[in-house]
Amino acid sequence: MSGLASMRPVRVVGIGMHRYQFPTETPYVALGLTALREALADSGLAWPDVTFAAIGTAAIGMAAGRVMLRHLGSTGLEVMQVENASASGSSAFRAACLMVASGQHEIALALGVDKFGSGQRAAQKDGIPRLTPAAEIPAVKFALMARAWRDRYRLTREDLARVAVKNHGNAARNPYAQFRKPRTLEQVLNANPVAGDLTSLQCTPRGEGAAAAIVASEEAIRRHGLDRRRAIRVLSSVASSEHAVADEGWSLVEMVQRSGLSALAEAGLGMEEIDIIELHDAFTIEEIVYAEALGLCPLGEGAAQLRAGLWDIGRGRCAVNPSGGLLGMGHPIGPTGIGQVAEIVRQLRGEATGRQHPGARTALAHMIGLGSVAVGHVLRRD
Amino acid sequence: MELRDPSLYAPSGQGDGAVLLALRDPATGAFAFPRTSYGIGATGTPAEAAEPVELSGRGEVLVCITIHQPLAPEMQVPLLVARLRLEEGIVLDGIIEGTEEPPPGAKVQAVLVPEERGGTRMLTCRFRVLGRAA
Numbered sequence: 001m002s003g004l005a006s007m008r009p010v011r012v013v014g015i016g017m018h019r020y021q022f023p024t025e026t027p028y029v030a031l032g033l034t035a036l037r038e039a040l041a042d043s044g045l046a047w048p049d050v051t052f053a054a055i056g057t058a059a060i061g062m063a064a065g066r067v068m069l070r071h072l073g074s075t076g077l078e079v080m081q082v083e084n085a086s087a088s089g090s091s092a093f094r095a096a097c098l099m100v101a102s103g104q105h106e107i108a109l110a111l112g113v114d115k116f117g118s119g120q121r122a123a124q125k126d127g128i129p130r131l132t133p134a135a136e137i138p139a140v141k142f143a144l145m146a147r148a149w150r151d152r153y154r155l156t157r158e159d160l161a162r163v164a165v166k167n168h169g170n171a172a173r174n175p176y177a178q179f180r181k182p183r184t185l186e187q188v189l190n191a192n193p194v195a196g197d198l199t200s201l202q203c204t205p206r207g208e209g210a211a212a213a214i215v216a217s218e219e220a221i222r223r224h225g226l227d228r229r230r231a232i233r234v235l236s237s238v239a240s241s242e243h244a245v246a247d248e249g250w251s252l253v254e255m256v257q258r259s260g261l262s263a264l265a266e267a268g269l270g271m272e273e274i275d276i277i278e279l280h281d282a283f284t285i286e287e288i289v290y291a292e293a294l295g296l297c298p299l300g301e302g303a304a305q306l307r308a309g310l311w312d313i314g315r316g317r318c319a320v321n322p323s324g325g326l327l328g329m330g331h332p333i334g335p336t337g338i339g340q341v342a343e344i345v346r347q348l349r350g351e352a353t354g355r356q357h358p359g360a361r362t363a364l365a366h367m368i369g370l371g372s373v374a375v376g377h378v379l380r381r382d
Numbered sequence: 383m384e385l386r387d388p389s390l391y392a393p394s395g396q397g398d399g400a401v402l403l404a405l406r407d408p409a410t411g412a413f414a415f416p417r418t419s420y421g422i423g424a425t426g427t428p429a430e431a432a433e434p435v436e437l438s439g440r441g442e443v444l445v446c447i448t449i450h451q452p453l454a455p456e457m458q459v460p461l462l463v464a465r466l467r468l469e470e471g472i473v474l475d476g477i478i479e480g481t482e483e484p485p486p487g488a489k490v491q492a493v494l495v496p497e498e499r500g501g502t503r504m505l506t507c508r509f510r511v512l513g514r515a516a
Contacts, residue, residue: 128416128420129387129390130416131475131476131477132475132477134449134457134477144463144465146447151486192451193450194450194451194453195447196447197447248445249444249465
């Protein structure tokens, strides 16, 4: 046994969200506190019960946590800020889980919050000139991937667009989603072309929002009299980064595969036991490629599964991105990974009104971040 | 005319052809492009222990797409971006001359072409598809 499996059990006892939305003048503090208060109310805990907070954010700046949290009372809790690009929220959640699992804390908060920022990256400050800065732009990188997969696995433009149709459809049923409008295949295909075969509706929107998850030990659940039936066990937590592989530059796919296998192995589960996957679909091609890499279906069969509706809520065994994913729910960066966890907890509790995947018991939350890094969690209802 | 990024490429001496400036690990043969003072990532070899080499600039297209929207300041569209494998085995992304996407496997050669950016005209590196008019 290794990782979380070798430590004491951790459960998510409270979740809260501030809806993802297009950039506004609303201060990040208001976004974050909305999610946090909702999570506290959901858990039945009081703010002083929380003794650790990991704040996932990429664009707000230094020391975002205390500036926000002091409005609930300065309780002396440990505060840590986590930045790990798109995986910032997932990494904050991992930190909170490890703090409880290791016995450092009994009750810990992971709070992701972000405003739309400058998008400046460390890679732009590494002092290395590039033949073309265009290739560093995510839309370009994933348009290249889409074309490579089209050539290799006969993916069509319609296959790619179907990911957006599904996820915008799911988001339309999610009150926390940035996009709330179902889209047809024609609308996705005829949206503004961005790069390669990707249109604007196949790219995640810019936005802001917040997501919170409170995790607790069994002892804390008992001591505070929390509802154990709504407390969702976190079975595994893994994090990694790219290995160099000679594969035409797609080493992040190998990273996703390795990371997913590791998350499942640590949980002691196979992919066939997973009912829900929330994964990084900032661009449509990613959902197909990562779902295959994670083992949901054999390589090259993702598009056929999608066409057959097997990744839809209530139709297949495993629903992919029932929240609407990054394409439909949005991707405010800091909150995204915690938003995935919140959706999964809602689904596993059977509380995802209007978009409930029937009988969902186990789920995988998987994020990648620029660089690239990967973070995965497996959760299960008892 | 001056080069836009003289640390990345240099004239090959054959027409408007270009060579790319890289580092090579003498022990393993591993390359690093661009050439930096940080060393060779594939092996962890420090730059001081590596030898500066010139890459041919010749290679083949793995995949190419057209950028339809200006996604960065001063980006002129349509713009062709390709993932390429150089003869030396290095995989990199570069800009292809013209507006017609070459198919996978098309042979390319690095060339230096004039480009105006920020009011300055300089030579920059593009990849020319061999066997067709630029």
